[in-house]
Amino acid sequence: MAESKKIATRESFGMALCELAKTNKDIVVFDADLAAATKTSIFKKEFPERFFDCGIAEGNMVGVAAGLAAAGKIPVAASFAMFATGRAFEQIRNSVAYPHLNVKIAGSHAGISTGEDGATHQCLEDIGIMRTIPGMVVINPADHYEMMAATKAAIEYDGPVYIRLGRLAIESFNDPETYTFELGKGITLLDGDDVAVIATGLCVNEALKACKQLKEEGINARLINIHTIKPIDREIIVKAAKETGRIITIEEHNVIGGLGDAVCSVVSEEYPVKVTKVGVNDCFGYSGPALELLDKFELTAPHLAKKIKAAAQDK
Structure with missing residues (x-):
């Protein structure tokens, strides 16, 4: 059994993006003024020329991501789950899912484990919202190793994906030496x-x-x-x-x-x-x-x- 890690899945996501981007030049990352919290800052530090902070304008962020997807890139648009799936719902539905563009939406700080940020930021509806959008893949990884594998699978999948990220550091239980991830398989x-x-x-x-x-x-x-x-x-x-x-x-x-x-x-x-x-x-x-x-x-x-x-x- 490999080393157990206690790490938030938002951080695992940032690490995975950075690792994947070393060999995949098409990955670009957008954030809505929350890079330090969503951990896309890890990617930003390594690939500043492929990172774009769109400010507190989530709908615009998703629209720009859709444009780059139409141009052949693999954009990742990240924010808190409440804002990524709430404020930007229309753009995700009409600009990403309707034309089935290759955009990955990352919703961080989901669930009540967001903690002191309170009810306004503890998104408890994001999975339900994203499930209703035709053609949207919805992923909710359980630990560090699963998030690393799920992020890779999401990037390799050609189409819109929603990935749920957590704020709280949690113990890993999967063994990376034997663990395999397959979209749609429990x-x-x-x-x-x-x-x-x-x-x-x-x-x-x-x-x-x-x-x-x-x-x-x-x-x-x-x-x-x-x-x-x-x-x-x-x-x-x-x-x-x-x-x-x-x-x-x-x-x-x-x-x-x-x-x-x-x-x-x-x-x-x-x-x-x-x-x-x-x-x-x-x-x-x-x-x-x-x-x-x-x-x-x-x-x-x-x-x-x-x-x-x-x-x-x-x-």
Whole structure:
């Protein structure tokens, strides 16, 4: 097992861009006056001639990125998730997705783990917003190694991609020596037939801790990491529904519109089973330390263990 890293996925994203740009001369990066926070500053330092700060004008940033994509470049447009998917929604829909241009949208500081920035910046709707756009790929990596691999896959994919980045430094759990990333394919981290736990992003590691705790109690939970929410891995979800008969989804996002709804759509069409959606229950966050907020919203391992156990016993 390689060294475990504790690092925010926003930083992993900046590192990956910089590494990829060494051999791919078409990568250009745009930011909206937040390079230090989104960590595109890592790219800026290495490739200043390929970095453009568009100021606090997210819609314009996406429009310019669309223009360069039409000219054959691979533009990455980064800002806080709230602004990237909120303020620039029209430009993403009409200027990027409608002509299916090769633009990568990076939404940093997503979820309540944004912490002290408060409810206005804790975007809990971005996955839902981006899922509704035709042809948009939506990725939510869970740790450093997955973000590095996902960024590479996003750059290599020809078309619009939304990548969700986190502010909080989190422990890595994937082994880079054995880990492989494939767009649209989930990963089974733990086998089990008592209940299927389907998680994404920051919540995957917390769910992993919870499932390992439950294993000691005799509850065998199957844990699936869904890093690509669109297109979603229907095969792995249906298989889990058939073999466990019960699903619980876990995400740092509103329970409306995110991973849970995507999973429910699959099982309702192909193999109906009961699904419990765990996330932020249709409310805004508020200012506070990230770890305390995650605990308050019951997205940490001890809380998740109770919810998973309850789901396993409710079949």
